[in-house]
Amino acid sequence: xxxxxxxxxxxxxxxxxxxxxxxxxxxxxxxxxxxxxxxxxxxxxxxxxxxxxxxxxxxxxxxxxxxxxxxxxxxxxxxxxxxxxxxxxxxxxxxxxxxxxxxxxxxxxxxxxxxxxxxxxxxxxxxxxxxxxxxxxxxxxxxxxxxxxxxxxxxxxxxxxxxxxxxxxxxxxxxxxxxxxxxxxxxxxxxxxxxxxxxxxxxxxxxxxxxxxxxxxxxxxxxxxxxxxxxxxxxxxxxxxxxxxxxxxxxxxxxxxxxxxxxxxxx
Amino acid sequence: xxxxxxxxxxxxxxxxxxxxxxxxxxxxxxxxxxxxxxxxxxxxxxxxxxxxxxxxxxxxxxxxxxxxxxxxxxxxxxxxxxxxxxxxxxxxxxxxxxxxxxxxxxxxxxxxxxxxxxxxxxxxxxxxxxxxxxxxxxxxxxxxxxxxxxxxxxxxxxxxxxxxxxxxxxxxxxxxxxxxxxxxxxxxxxxxxxxxxxxxxxxxxxxxxxxxxxxxxxxxxxxxxxxxxxxxxxxxxxxxxxxxxxxxxxxxxxxxxxxxxxxxxxxxxxxxxxxxxxxxxxxxxxxxxxxxxxxxxxxxxxxxxxxxxxxxxxxxxxxxxxxxxxxxxxxxxxxxxxxxxxxxxxxxxxxxxx
Numbered sequence: 001x002x003x004x005x006x007x008x009x010x011x012x013x014x015x016x017x018x019x020x021x022x023x024x025x026x027x028x029x030x031x032x033x034x035x036x037x038x039x040x041x042x043x044x045x046x047x048x049x050x051x052x053x054x055x056x057x058x059x060x061x062x063x064x065x066x067x068x069x070x071x072x073x074x075x076x077x078x079x080x081x082x083x084x085x086x087x088x089x090x091x092x093x094x095x096x097x098x099x100x101x102x103x104x105x106x107x108x109x110x111x112x113x114x115x116x117x118x119x120x121x122x123x124x125x126x127x128x129x130x131x132x133x134x135x136x137x138x139x140x141x142x143x144x145x146x147x148x149x150x151x152x153x154x155x156x157x158x159x160x161x162x163x164x165x166x167x168x169x170x171x172x173x174x175x176x177x178x179x180x181x182x183x184x185x186x187x188x189x190x191x192x193x194x195x196x197x198x199x200x201x202x203x204x205x206x207x208x209x210x211x212x213x214x215x216x217x218x219x220x221x222x223x224x225x226x227x228x229x230x231x232x233x234x235x236x237x238x239x240x241x242x243x244x245x246x247x248x249x250x251x252x253x254x255x256x257x258x259x260x261x262x263x264x265x266x267x
Numbered sequence: 268x269x270x271x272x273x274x275x276x277x278x279x280x281x282x283x284x285x286x287x288x289x290x291x292x293x294x295x296x297x298x299x300x301x302x303x304x305x306x307x308x309x310x311x312x313x314x315x316x317x318x319x320x321x322x323x324x325x326x327x328x329x330x331x332x333x334x335x336x337x338x339x340x341x342x343x344x345x346x347x348x349x350x351x352x353x354x355x356x357x358x359x360x361x362x363x364x365x366x367x368x369x370x371x372x373x374x375x376x377x378x379x380x381x382x383x384x385x386x387x388x389x390x391x392x393x394x395x396x397x398x399x400x401x402x403x404x405x406x407x408x409x410x411x412x413x414x415x416x417x418x419x420x421x422x423x424x425x426x427x428x429x430x431x432x433x434x435x436x437x438x439x440x441x442x443x444x445x446x447x448x449x450x451x452x453x454x455x456x457x458x459x460x461x462x463x464x465x466x467x468x469x470x471x472x473x474x475x476x477x478x479x480x481x482x483x484x485x486x487x488x489x490x491x492x493x494x495x496x497x498x499x500x501x502x503x504x505x506x507x508x509x510x511x512x513x514x515x516x517x518x519x520x521x522x523x524x525x526x527x528x529x530x531x532x533x534x535x536x537x538x539x540x541x542x543x544x545x546x547x548x549x550x551x552x553x554x555x556x557x558x559x560x561x562x563x564x565x566x567x568x569x570x571x572x573x574x575x576x577x578x579x580x581x582x583x584x585x586x587x588x589x590x591x592x593x594x595x596x597x598x599x600x601x602x603x604x605x606x607x608x609x610x611x612x613x614x615x616x617x618x619x620x621x
Contacts, residue, residue: 165316166356168343170370170421180369184360 028248034241043242051217052225052243059133059221060202063140067197070141071148072190076182078149079156090153097146104142105210108135112211135212136219140201147200148193155189156182192258199254203247222247268328270294270457271348271425275312276321277305284308284481290425293455297472297489299462301500305481306461310427313459314350315343326424347424353433355414357402363389363413364398370421388416392446408439415447419454426451426458432467444470465493465504477501495621496540507540510587519620522587523566526615539618543581543592547612550601563614570607573598584611 036043043049078089096104112129113119122129129135163185167177183190205223212219214228222243229240271290276283284305290296300306311317313324315331318340324332331346333339357366367385368378376384386398392412402410411431418426431447432440448471451458460471468475468489475493476486477500485497496502502509512521514537517529521539531537551567568584575581579594582603591611593603603609 162354162356163358165343167358167369169314169349170417171344171347171373172369173344176373181358185358
């Protein structure tokens with residue numbers, strides 16, 4: 001390697017750099033080492049694991065669907081707002097991203113709980129949200145929505161309105177422009193957003209635990225099952241390790257998927 | 268019935284556009300003006316991208332926009348007016364063929380006939396075999412050809428071209444200009460070409476509108492406007508010197524430049540036009556008076572600036588401001604620099620009072 005490509009960074013910085021890398025990689029290595037490969041299949045297919053896995057997939061997919069339905073219009077709104085309005089809206093959307101999910105769970109509980117105004121109205125209709133599977137979806141949507149909105153909004157904004165103006169000049173109406181020009185051009189952002197959104201949803205723990213609880217088969221998703229196992233109730237540690245591995249593989253898969261899309265993206 | 272009939276007033280804090288324009292069916296009108304004159308603003312209003320504050324835009328007997336009362340506004344997609352800008356703005360995710368087919372599909376063609384028509388258009392603009400190419404795989408000139416085909420394929424009531432050749436190199440611009448001319452004539456499309464290049468106006472348009480500082484300062488057939496420029500800008504576009512002076516007792520003069528104009532009455536603000544190439548230049552010797560024996564009009568001047576031109580060197584002089592075109596070796600021969608005192612000479616037959 002020649003001087004041009006390596007630049008002039010102090011060589012000694014390699015030591016903390018390698019330490020940082022080790023801090024990120026070694027724990028994951030330790031996890032993989034703990035996996036008992038001989039019982040991996042039975043661990044993953046145990047009733048508790050299957051129940052948690054199924055619930056995670058179901059709620060994760062529904063939450064991602066809700067995120068698309070609400071997040072795409074929200075991203076469009078932000079991307080086409082004035083600079084000032086967009087900054088305010090973007091800040092609002094970013095709050096759940098930096099907020100501890102636990103706090104989000106408490107907030108959701110206060111909004112939908114029986115003592116609240118909204119919870120009161122809902123209970124008159126015999127609708128109870130907290131500690132149901134619906135609550136799991138709500139909690140996941142709350143924490144995952146910002147990922148989709150921010151990824152898509154960035155993509156929409158960088159494309160600008162020039163192509164939309166060209167399409168309108170050719171006679172295309174607003175819905176056709178959205179379907180044939182705006183969204184296809186923002187596809188890299190949209191796909192990245194959906195994938196990140198799904199990954200965040202199935203990994204959700206804090207808000208779910210507080211707002212939805214930990215009832216096996218109803219609200220016990222994979223992260224909650226893992227947590228329960230290490231508290232020594234219901235789920236075996238072997239199953240917990242197997243589920244952890246599954247989440248790790250999912251995360252790496254998601255990362256590769258997003259990278260592949262970015263690489264193929266036009267421009 | 269006109270293809271386009273408009274009176275456009277747009278008020279901005281530090282700028283006011285107030286211009287009227289008509290385009291007959293099949294006519295091509297060039298709009299020229301210095302940058303910031305309001306050309307793009309005018310086209311954006313006509314395309315429906317900007318709202319006008321006062322006035323109207325009519326097309327083929329239909330009022331598209333009007334303000335302030337009654338207030339009418341027609342969306343860009345319902346005007347039948349296509350704006351082609353400096354950037355071709357081809358949809359990057361579609362092939363060249365699909366780009367052209369997009370407009371045809373919007374106007375109700377089915378997928379098969381749109382694809383066939385799109386292919387035919389590619390052949391018409393000289394891009395046979397490029398159907399499957401993406402915009403990123405086409406050169407700038409090829410992209411502009413596809414954009415032109417995409418626009419014309421929708422049979423617009425009017426085509427607006429905003430500096431369509433500016434981003435192309437000279438040679439490509441020439442090819443695309445010729446294609447543009449052929450296709451506008453072949454399709455009989457009414458068009459407005461905003462440009463800063465006199466060549467665009469001469470080769471594409473029959474009428475020229477000069478827009479300066481938001482107002483129309485001159486309009487008419489291209490030849491007439493360029494032959495009798497009413498402003499300094501138009502004279503520069505036409506490649507002429509335009510010197511404003513006054514007539515006193517049968518003699519026109521401005522600064523050191525003057526000649527007999529015995530048939531003219533006393534008046535101010537009278538302009539004389541002449542070509543920079545018709546002016547002769549000599550270096551003035553220190554104690555040399557004006558040689559009275561030589562024929563023609565002679566005056567003393569001082570060089571202010573030298574500029575490179577494709578044909579040689581343009582020498583700018585002051586009092587009055589006159590440009591003189593000379594060859595590069597002549598500049599060296601007589602030793603011209605900014606500040607050099609010179610004698611300028613012109614045959615009165617080459618000067619015209621306008």
